[in-house]
Amino acid sequence: MTIDAVLTRIDAELPQAIDRLMELLRIPSISTDPAWKGDCARAADWLVKELTSLGFKAEIRPTPGHPMVVARHEGPGPHLLFYGHYDVQPVDPLNLWTREPFDPAIEETANGPVIRGRGSSDDKGQLMTFLEACRAYKDVNGTLPGNLTIFFEGEEESGSPSLIPFLQANKDELSCDLALICDTSMVSPGVPSIAGQLRGMLKEEFTLHGPRIDLHSGHYGGPALNPLREISKLIASFHDEDGRVAVEGFYEGVHEVPEELKRQWENCGFDEAEYLAHAGMTVAHGEAGYSTLEQQWARPTLEINGLWGGYQGAGSKTVIPAEAHCKITCRLVGDMDPAKVRAAVRRHVEAHLPVDARVTWDSDLDGAPAAVMNTARPEFEAARQALSDEWNREAVIVGMGGSIPIAYYFKSILGMDAMLIGYANDDDAIHSPNEKYDVKSFHKGIRSWARVLDRIAK
Structure with missing residues (x-):
């Protein structure tokens, strides 16, 4: 049967597909709050029943936290793994919702x-x-499309504590030729996008210690080392006047964007003015010499996420604080090594400490490299063509400024590339009150996956 018959079936059955989605949305599977543990299990059960009805061999896989759902259909062609997560964010603040969060409606x-x-x-x-x-696809052809494994997680929104052990324990079963991930968005409304690279993440937190105790600013103001003043100077030393990170060795492993990919980005429909205006800005404030998209997708960063110390209550307290604190994160690209970046940042801080100051570090913070996919694989071009056909607009290979750890874990633990294709829009208010998903995104997303599978699952 041709793909046209499958697409016709999708169009005819859209109301029923929306009804099934509504059923799943009514299950409050909030993973971070133990009060909703039973509902997370209920969502996993619901998915197992749906997958079984489609002809998959599906089952619940217990973990120390919320269960995983794994389903299998053996067939011809390359072995593809599709990943998504069934857990959701908390709904607070509830008073900002225009309707009950788990009473979905069009x-x-x-x-x-x-x-x-x-x-x-x-x-x-x-x-x-x-x-x-x-x-x-099965309704039209009588069988599922190809050689598929489905993997649904129940802890993505709460840090995925069970994920790495689960992948390691089930490596042989879950390792495939290619992973497909749906937890992404389009670069602009109506512009189908395949993410080929995601920035990694490094977290750091340090305390700068000065005087033995908080000091009276009349008795010691002038002679005393002030940790807040010194940490301000230190933070200012992290960047030069052009916005470039001034930490020696920081850019090791960073690569320039190939010209062909840069041209795709320039024509992807990204509205720089709208993007900046959304955040209340008129110009980009990142590394000079790079476009806004390059700054967001392909350049590393060192950001100050928190800075505090001294008295912060009502009124005034005339003290020189004994210590000051700073939280930073670094977004990593290319072949940057989190351990080397951590060491470089710490050397920089310690080299800029004044006499009588010392620094202590939080040793429990993690880091993960960037995930860079081999977009030269033929599956990427086949999927790009399939998406272009569906959306009547040239699909683009894009980067992502954020980090999706599962893509890195698929590569580092299971040894496989991931192709990230999603149909969300930036105004979907994910993690916020009044989250929504365009009916167009849902409808064309179904049609898009049918076209992609028709191209790459054979």
Whole structure:
């Protein structure tokens, strides 16, 4: 049967597909709060039943936290693994919602109908696009499309504490030719996007210690070392006047963006002015000489996330504080090594300490390298063409400024590339009140996965 018959089936069954998504959205599978543990298990059970009805061999896999869902269908062609997560963020602050978060509904907006409810975009609506594509494909062809493994996680929104041990324990079963991940968005509305690289992350926190105790600013003001003043100078030394990180060795492993990829980014429909205006800015304040998209997707950063010390209560307290504190994160790209970056940052801080100051570090913070996919693989171009056909707009290979740890773990633990394709929009309010998913995204997302599977699952 041709792909046209599958697409026709998807169009005809869209109301039923939305009904099934609504069922899943009504389950309050909040993973971070133990009060919702039973609902997380209920969401996993719901997915197992759906997968079983589609012809997968599906089962719950217990973990010390919330269960994993693993499903298998053996067939011809390359072995593909599809990943999504069924857990959702908490709904606070509840008073800002326009309706009950777990009472989803279709609402009309100026930009078309949307599905309103917690998890509609992140990630239940997205994962259901893949399941509904499989459903339509089977309805038309009598069998599921190819050689598939489904892997749904229940702890993504709470730090994935069970993920790494689970991947390590089930490496042989889950290792495939290629992973497909749906937990992403389009670079601009209506512009289909495949993420080929994601920045990594390094977290650091340090305390600068000065006087033995807080000091009276009349008795010691002048002679005393003030940790807040010194940490301010230290932080200012992290960057030069052009926004470049001034830490020696920081840029080891950073690569320039290939010209061909840069041209794709320049024509991807990204609206720089709108992007900046959304944050209340008029110009980009990053590394000079690089476009806003390059700064966001392909350049490393060292950001100050928190800075505090001394008296912060009402009124005044005339003290020179004994210590000052700083939290930083670094976004990593290319082949940057988190351990080497950590060492470089610490050397920089310690080299800039004045006499009588010392520094202590939080030793419990983690780091992960960037995830860079081999986009020269033929599956990426096949998927790009499939998406272009569906959206009537050239699909683009993009970067992502954030970090999706599962993509890195698939590469480092299971040894496989991941192709990240999602249909969310930046205004979906994920993690926020009034989360929504455009009906167009859901509908065309199903059609898109059908086209992609038709191209790469054979």
